Amino acid sequence: MNPNAQAEAHAPGGRAQSAPLMGRAGEPTIFELSEPGRRSWQLRTTGVPEWSAEELLPEAHRRVTPVPLAEVSERDLVAHFTRLSHRQFSVDLGAYPLGSCTMKYNPKICDTVASLPGLAGVHPGAPASTTQGWLALLVELEEALCEVTGMAAVTFQPAAGAAGELTGLLLVRAYHEARGEQRRRVIIPDSAHGTNPASVTLGGYEVTTVPSDARGCVDAAALRAVLDRDVAGIMLTNPNTLGLFEEGIEEIASAVHDVGGLLYYDGANLNAILGVVRPGDMGFDIVHLNLHKTFATPHGGGGPGAGPVGVSARLVDFLPGPRPVRVGQAAHAGAAADGTTAGGRYGWAAPPRSIGRVHSWHGNALVLARALTYVLVHGGDGLRRVAERAVLNANWLRARLSSTYDVPFDRPCMHEVVLAASTLKSRYGLRALDVAKRLLEEGFHAPTIYFPLVVDEALMVEPTETESLQTLEALAEAFERIAAGVAEEGGIDAARAAPRTTPVGRVDEARAARTLIPTFDARGTGGAARAG
Amino acid sequence: MNPNAQAEAHAPGGRAQSAPLMGRAGEPTIFELSEPGRRSWQLRTTGVPEWSAEELLPEAHRRVTPVPLAEVSERDLVAHFTRLSHRQFSVDLGAYPLGSCTMKYNPKICDTVASLPGLAGVHPGAPASTTQGWLALLVELEEALCEVTGMAAVTFQPAAGAAGELTGLLLVRAYHEARGEQRRRVIIPDSAHGTNPASVTLGGYEVTTVPSDARGCVDAAALRAVLDRDVAGIMLTNPNTLGLFEEGIEEIASAVHDVGGLLYYDGANLNAILGVVRPGDMGFDIVHLNLHKTFATPHGGGGPGAGPVGVSARLVDFLPGPRPVRVGQAAHAGAAADGTTAGGRYGWAAPPRSIGRVHSWHGNALVLARALTYVLVHGGDGLRRVAERAVLNANWLRARLSSTYDVPFDRPCMHEVVLAASTLKSRYGLRALDVAKRLLEEGFHAPTIYFPLVVDEALMVEPTETESLQTLEALAEAFERIAAGVAEEGGIDAARAAPRTTPVGRVDEARAARTLIPTFDARGTGGAARAG
């Protein structure tokens, strides 16, 4: 009997028989490991009178049956999630050259910082007099990020890049409205990340797409053609998602500014230019940063991140509030203090024409503490080294792999290089997807595939600066083995069967969408069913 | 090229290409990952004058070349040891029914306790006035262990069970010598753990072995035959290593006491009788506890443990010292205080006829803090439940597997059951070793094999109380599958080829001993060579 089949056999209490370490055994869900009456929880002895729910709640509000959750022993809880962790690739296990995501090493010191009780144990609604440390920390980080981006002020409320984008677009709107203007369109290049157009829509604007030119940059003529006084702004990332620096950024900036538009900088690729050139100096008015990319805060399997937004002087008054400020500056940053500033050198201030809140509280604070730690360890000198090494690594890979894979825009790249499998596909049928799955077998995470959309069979490789030359060599060899392998007898079949050494084999994604099973309770019902 | 072969190819900077998660790739040593000039270390800025070694040290003492260690980036350090951790089975991953080792769940709260700065950050030589918390903790633990064992006092210095054994034997010696007696022999049963005879030898005694009888207990007649006034004592574990309770313990105790000998209790199996019966009440004079077994402190891949030794009243004065005491008790426990007791309710006291120190300091203190945590969470009631469930689990397995495997002593067992593969061996050639390796493939750790020595092809299974009935069922099914599998065509070959799904296949142990390679530097030299 194959071990996975056992996992499939649902028995109360499950089949907690150990480790994916050994071969490819499946892991039951926690619901299958559950047996009624088992427990892990232990709570403080409080001495509070033990009134019953009946004594505490009117009947109409009372739950009749408890929420059915899993019931497991602490031992099984630990084994379950430890085994799940062994079914998960991560930066800590190896190279993760996922383009646009900047999967660099996440320093362990930041975990220590984020778990300091003096930071993690602070209630967000505590009066400012009791949270001076947090306020000081945020002000220091704001100053550092202003310097890095060339902006005048930063809001920390946006919880991720996309939230920053939408915040930025609302700032654009507030800016124009304050000037009595109603503009309707925002321009984005066709190579942009999907969150850009989605944010534009949510910001209440229409998307105008401009194409890339033959060098992979914004087509200047096409841009000029769509520019008019209805354009609220343009969203760009520079270097762009092709890993190429928009050389015409000066002209773009003045063209957009000439029609009264604002420039929004998508900071996802800031890693490439830290300490080399600043968005503010390129002419941008608004910048979001993905601290979980450039500033090494871990991605957590999909989040949390943090997407602080920096703005130039003319937009400061519109920022979300309240904002942490030095008390002396409160007046400058906005008069209407929200929260007390008594008893401390730092306080909160709401910008006078604030667009309002964009977060329940102050943003992803512990992520911000990690980012400041990263900034302090590196310092100004170190941040520049980060960019240099990131760009060096990407170019090395580009040069090394350009004879094996297509390089749609074959010129020096910045922190990432977009390769393509188009030749391998037309010659052998090998798709970008197959290359990705084969790389998993080779022990590497796959690059980002099929993005940017403008490149056919795209393989977007971002090695980051924390990978060594030896790792790059090993990665390049793996890429080369994949290309060589497909030329061999049966090679394409082997590639399509990949990965065969991972916890599960190639996953049927289409089936997941066709027969939606979004919860354990929807299993066997032929899809999602209304649960109790 | 197979991924492991790459790992073999030694290149400076290594082949850091990711995860054993994916298939069975090897992991290079840290020395292969090393490249001169790389670094992880970061030290405080101190401002202390930067004198050179030449200015600080006479030439005769100065090292000429630095100690050659690995030079890796923090990122590679993390990936290396994280990948190594993925090549390691552990309690947190699954059932670990290793007999005699009591591989129960190690509560996570104990990790938190052991890392409290107020415990982990205390220098062992700090004056007692500044370590009152530690002293109070130890006194409280001592009291609890006295209650659990029925002893009068406990020393915490021994760092593991074997250290406790030797300490106990030195106490035996001191006791007899104080009475002017020179005895030469210590009796141990043939089923005893190997550390018992080794400790006896190191204690300066001769080993007299007594055989087990047909019921798996000490052969009473044989024991009486070797008892005389030359016998310093006897070492027993009860339940014994066959998992059987020595029913004749009362007679054994009085027989040994009758000739003036002392009874030593090897506490490795205390888990079976917690709160049910106490070594002191069985007549034992000295008891060691393996806190890493019974009290759930983690084994750490082979240590640390803690082997506190409890003694009856007549031996208290001989205990190693100094010992933590309540200050009022210092006089009672021994006058000559070693260390100051000023300024606190707790202090140190040296027993008047102490055998002396057996540890550099006070024993494995953080392990002791874990053990107290475990005791407090369970309390008196919980400790008894531990024993009940441990014995229940073992008997369930015994009953379930007795039709498939040999059960040399087929009567109710205590916390572990010794099975045997003798029939499977004679019928199909399946050895205990093969059963063990097949179990690894099934996702379980193997039981202890070939111990106790008195059982042929022994499989010593100790499920512990923290495994659920479902896990026991899954384990039993795996055992049954193994037995059934060997009866099939090709079954024995498959068993001998096991394990095939583990990070490495069956390991050539003989070769390791034949061509000793104890360090990376001895590789390729045909064995250990004198290093620089």
Add this chain to the structure above:
Amino acid sequence: MADYLPHTDEDVAAMLAFLGLQDLDELFAAVPAAMRLAGGLDLADGEPEPDVLARMDAFARANRAADLLCFAGAGAYDHEVPPVVRALAGRSEFVTAYTPYQPEVAQGVLQAVFEYQTMVARLSGLPVANASLYDGASALVEAVNLGAGASGRQTVWVSSGVHPHWRGCLRTFSRGSGHQILEIPLAGGVTAWPGDTAVAPGAPGGAAGRPPGAAAGGPPGVVVVAYPNYLGCLEDLAPVRRLADAHGATMVVAADPVAAGILRSAGEWGADVVVGEGQAFGTPLSFGGPYLGLFCCTTAQVRRLPGRLVGETVDLEGRRAYVTTLRAREQDIRREKATSNVCTNQTLMAVTAAVQLGWLGTGGLAEVALRCARGTRYLRDAALAIDGVSPLTGSTPVVRELALRTRPPARTVVDRMAAEGFLAGVALADLVGDDGDGSVDADGAAHGLLVAVTERRTVEEINGYLVALDKAVRQ
């Protein structure tokens, strides 16, 4: 100079040589020279880790709030987070992974999120939960977007019992979406829904007498209510369902997920969408983030669901496997047609919640909820006996939080009690501003103190709190 870069000088030289470059500056040839930063960043040079740790520790020590006994809530609660949850959720495989784009090597995160979705769906009483949003407020914003899309109408009636900050976010984002947000006032701690006869018999405009005018956008496409509301009060949700039915609107409930352990589920009350703040499940107070936005909906709405969704499927060999699904909703495919712009979310907090809910289990969750209710009752009964303390929401039943009226301004009470070692609660003025809003008037804002009692508070601690409160209101 210390950093995390592996490059030795020799590595750099060799790599530059391979690229045919002279120096590192040449890598940036594409950057117009005039734009480049001349003197480098005006930031101090890097400091070694132990120095930085000392600095961060100094920030931490400067936060007196961390040492205060916490009776503050307002959407952020001091619940038990056991060592086992921290250990498991902190495993580096979960922490340092990216979004599970390659399911074959991401089954760990995917399965944990699948389990999370199941648990959260069960809590809410709805069949689908997504894989997390940023926080409670963003979940609410997305719920309103979904509701408006489903009903085809942009008018949104929002109870003023919804957390003031969440309402603030709704207002902010409505500038982009164009939704008409109408905040319905509370009366006596519960929403005075306009036009619902069960609420205000005979009065067309409802009890509060402030009917949203026709100018305010006509009948609602979305109706939003909180359960319990932010003042701790339990509102009857039946009229809300009726309202929604009457107008064909989507009913959105912002539910406290801990209280859900003993309350009738929002799904049972008829909610179409349930949102909530998941911080209570294993995430520390964290000065407000990272938190966890909970989001559940009906199967009918699944294709409008914002954010990520994990589904079960099989691999090529037929083994059970998990994968993010219905990706067409996300931005990487249909771009401007996406249901939302959320990309990076709060997965690690979702994994944490799965571990915490696994630890709590059926019995533990109910127990935590019950203990919160008990502590709240105990504190309420005793606090109201103090001269200078009165109820702000009358006798409306509360469950895990309550609003008191203190004779001195609540901010003063909070400051005084901080000196005694207590975080007394959150002054309502800090949530709604000095002028009050639809939930409390200016007086209520000034004197309202929102107090939460979790299962971690012992009777000694509560008694100590009461003594300090007595002193603070007398002073």
Add this chain to the structure above:
Amino acid sequence: MADYLPHTDEDVAAMLAFLGLQDLDELFAAVPAAMRLAGGLDLADGEPEPDVLARMDAFARANRAADLLCFAGAGAYDHEVPPVVRALAGRSEFVTAYTPYQPEVAQGVLQAVFEYQTMVARLSGLPVANASLYDGASALVEAVNLGAGASGRQTVWVSSGVHPHWRGCLRTFSRGSGHQILEIPLAGGVTAWPGDTAVAPGAPGGAAGRPPGAAAGGPPGVVVVAYPNYLGCLEDLAPVRRLADAHGATMVVAADPVAAGILRSAGEWGADVVVGEGQAFGTPLSFGGPYLGLFCCTTAQVRRLPGRLVGETVDLEGRRAYVTTLRAREQDIRREKATSNVCTNQTLMAVTAAVQLGWLGTGGLAEVALRCARGTRYLRDAALAIDGVSPLTGSTPVVRELALRTRPPARTVVDRMAAEGFLAGVALADLVGDDGDGSVDADGAAHGLLVAVTERRTVEEINGYLVALDKAVRQ
């Protein structure tokens, strides 16, 4: 009632039924009834984890020592342990594994230990290191056992520069082994070896004039010296090697492994066995344990090596693999013929040391050693300028630790400086007793203060220490 047991009442009932038993008590039928504990253990009932954590935290808070700036050493040092080392060595796969009896599923621990052995061997200058012993003292005891076995003689000459506690352990265990331990006194901080002309020209009994008499066991089979010795002094090891050669004795060096970063290796000095305390490599002060016994020897002695040893080999498919080897030395096979009784050892600390040494690397280890030496020099120079402070060991060079003579009793100085926030060092009387021993006389014991300066101490901290010391000796 809270514990870690999975058994529900139904499970217990089903299992008992399967066994044909009526109740749990029957499981213990083999235990004579009279012996059984009637009323259960006289211990309080179990308490829930958070209550226990609070109690343990109270113990922790009662240790003022943890808050003192540490200038104590004496074999336990306050070195930097970075978060990365704690994170890696704390991974639960390492923590919750047993001894690697099944190498196929224990390559993680085995390889880490193999790397540890390599690093420690390189440090010592000898080719073989074992996988750890309990602590420095137990390593020394084992070294003496090995040496006596190798030389066939039980007389052991031990320098009084060896840590007093380690000498105490040697004395204790010699009661069992029958070794004759002779402690050779120090003069001016260095060992006055008997009969070595290079040490004491012309004096047959050596400088200290206390030659071990013939009655004391004849020529040594083992000679033990510390490098640097416990007072911080650097001794010339050449005469020790000559002594050992003259008598055919085994030369054992107890070496400080951090100082080894800048000192000539013990192997180079000719040691046959090198032992040490490995706490300095990643293990916190921990009130003295768990620590790490380092043990290295020559290839010739490998079959006498105590404890576990990991060797490289291959698996059936020829892939590199690791396994514990030369198991015949251990007790599970030859039992009473075993080279030692050590079974459970300190593997996790060895893994920790491998991680820490991996983090330090070639440059970091040298840097730590150098910084310790610099801090020691800085403190020494300034301390000796204080009126009331003088050197205890003359001008003998010291490296990472030094012994001062303070005018008031050193214990008094330690107490006074604790009140100022410093752990001033270790009073020698606490190590050697009030009467002194071969290393210091009674006056030295009373007034001797052993001070250590690690790489973590800043110049501000040292200056603060000096101010407090000045005050403490004047008072």
